[in-house]
Amino acid sequence: MNLPDYIDLYCERTAPGFWSEPLNALSNVAFLVAAYFAWRLYARRGRHDALDLILIILAASIGIGSFLFHTFATGWSELADVIPIWTFIALFVLVTIYRLTGENLWATARIALIVLGSIGIVFWFTSGDVTTDDASGPGYLNGSLQYLPALLALVVFAAVTLVHRHPARFYVTAAAVVFLLSLGFRTIDLTTCAATGIGTHFMWHILNGIMVGLLLQSLLRYLPSERSIKPA
Numbered sequence: 001m002n003l004p005d006y007i008d009l010y011c012e013r014t015a016p017g018f019w020s021e022p023l024n025a026l027s028n029v030a031f032l033v034a035a036y037f038a039w040r041l042y043a044r045r046g047r048h049d050a051l052d053l054i055l056i057i058l059a060a061s062i063g064i065g066s067f068l069f070h071t072f073a074t075g076w077s078e079l080a081d082v083i084p085i086w087t088f089i090a091l092f093v094l095v096t097i098y099r100l101t102g103e104n105l106w107a108t109a110r111i112a113l114i115v116l117g118s119i120g121i122v123f124w125f126t127s128g129d130v131t132t133d134d135a136s137g138p139g140y141l142n143g144s145l146q147y148l149p150a151l152l153a154l155v156v157f158a159a160v161t162l163v164h165r166h167p168a169r170f171y172v173t174a175a176a177v178v179f180l181l182s183l184g185f186r187t188i189d190l191t192t193c194a195a196t197g198i199g200t201h202f203m204w205h206i207l208n209g210i211m212v213g214l215l216l217q218s219l220l221r222y223l224p225s226e227r228s229i230k231p232a
Helices: 022-026 029-043 050-072 075-100 105-126 140-163 169-187 201-222
Strands: none
Touching: 022 050, 022 201, 029 050, 029 201, 050 075, 050 201, 075 105, 075 140, 075 201, 105 140, 140 169, 169 201
């Protein structure tokens, strides 16, 4: 990847230019809205945890990074898009495991290694489906297959909360369903281009903003840090 190179991946973009993808760019406000409502819930607490705050900041960073990518459309802006997404996913998984194990570091490390290994195997087989690395054009499923590890992790998380009837189960299950829908819209962006003229990638942003919002709400409401729980 050459950082200054121009990247054209989506239906809405027809030429170089800052506002060539207005819907794809502006739809990233969904992440800022998710971060805002999470911040409001976080701020109402008498006690705070730094990990919660970092996740909220990362949620906002996803929107900012994606906005940069869909306006500048270069290699460096793609990194600004991708890095916050995967950092949020990785940290959310770790924080969730940590709190589900009663903040046991050793148990968290063991489970995290298993999760990391499983995701790594899936990612190894799906990472070739990245459109920016394929000079011949969009890959299989328009590059959406690279997000299969995140989908599988979210589905497993939802299943665990449902089986154990955890209070967060409705938020997490809704997040998994929304993420599946968002992947569908991302996948059909180019195939629907002729019919729509704008594609469907903006729905990927809107639905992912909702998904991130649901995950943050589930964490803040039902998986708080022991430090953020007021003593009785």
